[in-house]
Amino acid sequence: xxxxxxxxxRKVIRVIMSSLLLLVTLSSIxxxxxxxxxxxxxxxxxxxxxxxxxxxxxxxADKAGIFKDLGLKVNVTGNGxxxxxxxxxxxxxxxxxxxxxxxxxxxxxxxxxxxxxxGWGSYYxxxxxxxxxxxxxxxxxxxxxxxxxxxxPYWCKMADxxxxxxxxxxxxxxxxxxxxxxxxxxTGQIDGYLTCDPWGSMAEYEKVGYIAAxxxxxxxxxxxIYAMSKKFATExxxxxxxxxxxxxxxxxxxxxxxVQSAEYFAEAYDVPVEVALMTIYNKTVKEGRSMxxxxxxxxxxxxxxxxxxxxxxxxxxxxxAEEYVDTALLEDCGADDFDTFIKNKVDPxxxxxxxxxxxxxxxxxxx
Numbered sequence: 179x180x181x182x183x184x185x186x187x188r189k190v191i192r193v194i195m196s197s198l199l200l201l202v203t204l205s206s207i208x209x210x211x212x213x214x215x216x217x218x219x220x221x222x223x224x225x226x227x228x229x230x231x232x233x234x235x236x237x238x239a240d241k242a243g244i245f246k247d248l249g250l251k252v253n254v255t256g257n258g259x260x261x262x263x264x265x266x267x268x269x270x271x272x273x274x275x276x277x278x279x280x281x282x283x284x285x286x287x288x289x290x291x292x293x294x295x296x297g298w299g300s301y302y303x304x305x306x307x308x309x310x311x312x313x314x315x316x317x318x319x320x321x322x323x324x325x326x327x328x329x330x331p332y333w334c335k336m337a338d339x340x341x342x343x344x345x346x347x348x349x350x351x352x353x354x355x356x357x358x359x360x361x362x363x364x365t366g367q368i369d370g371y372l373t374c375d376p377w378g379s380m381a382e383y384e385k386v387g388y389i390a391a392x393x394x395x396x397x398x399x400x401x402x403i404y405a406m407s408k409k410f411a412t413e414x415x416x417x418x419x420x421x422x423x424x425x426x427x428x429x430x431x432x433x434x435x436x437v438q439s440a441e442y443f444a445e446a447y448d449v450p451v452e453v454a455l456m457t458i459y460n461k462t463v464k465e466g467r468s469m470x471x472x473x474x475x476x477x478x479x480x481x482x483x484x485x486x487x488x489x490x491x492x493x494x495x496x497x498x499a500e501e502y503v504d505t506a507l508l509e510d511c512g513a514d515d516f517d518t519f520i521k522n523k524v525d526p527x528x529x530x531x532x533x534x535x536x537x538x539x540x541x542x543x544x545x
Contacts, residue, residue: 218417222251223410225421226272230356231375231457232296232402233273234443235469239428241442242435248420256446270410271421276400276481283502291503292406293422294473295429299465300457301401302378302392303336305370306363312340312390320349321359321371329492331485333372336391363387376449379456394465400477411507419511426471426513433462433469433524436537437545455541459534466530471508472516475499 227233236254239245245252255269271292279291309315326333327344337344352368359371364386371377381387393401404425411418432439440454447454461468478499485493527544528537 218414221414221417222253223271223417223421224269225252225254226269227254227256228273230402231300231443231447231461234439234446234458235295235425235428235432236273237442237446238431238439239424241445242428242431242438244424244427244431248424250417250420250424252421252424269407270414271404271406271418273402274405276403276478279403279405279502280478280482280497284497288408289405289502290408290411291403291473291478291499292411292418293404293425293471293505293508294400295404295425295469295471296402296461297400297468297470297477299393299401299468300375300378300461301332302373302375302389303333303340303370304360304363304373304378304381304387305390306366306368306387307385309369309390312342315342315370316348318349318369319352319367320346321352321354321362321368322346322349323353323372324351326372328490330372331481331488331490331493332393334488334490335393340391360386375457375460376443376447376453379453379460380449383450383453383456392465400473400481403473404471406507415507418507422471422508422511423513426511426516429469429471430514430519430523432458433467433520434527435545436462436528436541455538456534459537462524463528463530463532463537464534467520467524470516471513473503473505473508475503478503 225236227236233256236256240252240254273295276291279289282289305312305315309318322333323330324346326346334344343349352362354362356373356377359368359373360377360380362368363371363381364384370387370390378389378392382389404422406418406421436455436458440451440458443449443454443458444451476499482493482496486496527540532540
């Protein structure tokens with residue numbers, strides 16, 4: 179049941195939610211590399227990801243046999259099992275948000291950003307079809323998240339672009355899981371929500387709502403990254419390099435085999451294949467080449483500095499990227515040059531000006 183939070187309750191919930199978010203984030207990246215055997219040959223790498231399209235490379239690397247081809251033994255944990263697995267401290271690498279690593283590094287966690295994963299886009303404000311003017315959202319039931327005007331720059335940018343308040347108290351605000359947001363909109367319990375895909379594409383596919391605004395390459399720095407345990411990287415550098423090579427190859431596979439990738443995506447995220455295709459199109463064509471393994475310190479710093487300049491309280495101080503980004507393993511893992519890959523392998527097949535129907539028709543001739 180949805181409950182409207184009063185101001186006092188909101189403050190308490192904000193503290194609790196912030197603490198839980200930090201706990202889950204730290205759990206997801208305090209990666210101990212716990213295994214019974216220490217040799218690379220016997221070692222099973224523990225890899226985690228969340229229920230968000232930004233992190234689908236984990237699924238693809240597994241399902242497409244990329245890990246196997248590189249001689250890696252990898253246990254991939256995702257969706258609803260992530261928090262429990264993370265809390266058990268059994269992960270060596272993971273797909274997480276940039277903020278989580280910055281926060282953890284600031285608290286002394288032995289983790290670092292080893293590669294990029296997703297730069298921008300695929301984060302949306304989805305609203306009910308009954309909303310014809312964004313200003314009609316004021317006072318409506320919205321799953322934005324308490325305190326989002328202080329910690330979510332994407333929401334703030336979207337709100338500003340639509341001419342609506344950033345302050346969640348101007349709406350009947352609810353906190354809930356991503357998948358529950360979609361279900362609540364589809365049953366008429368809420369009027370809008372913030373989400374990543376596939377839950378934006380899902381709403382449009384099922385015609386229960388539409389994407390009113392979204393993050394773009396012009397309004398984003400770095401979104402989700404590939405994090406790694408310092409312990410794992412130090413004790414198993416050869417495996418760490420192979421994991422990064424697998425990550426880059428998974429992203430290449432998504433660009434060049436979108437239909438097969440969508441089938442893996444749909445199975446893992448329990449959505450129709452068409453929704454998975456819509457999501458991959460958004461990430462690799464419509465919104466630009468947003469998925470990449472190339473990490474840029476300046477882009478990381480820009481992400482936090484822009485939020486600071488916007489006045490968001492949670493970003494008034496932050497670590498410089500050089501303190502938590504280390505690309506040495508990435509640079510030595512044998513990954514292709516991203517720009518060359520796009521120019522030679524992707525642009526000829528799927529130019530950025532393709533419509534969804536054109537892209538889908540072309541993709542179906544490949545897989």
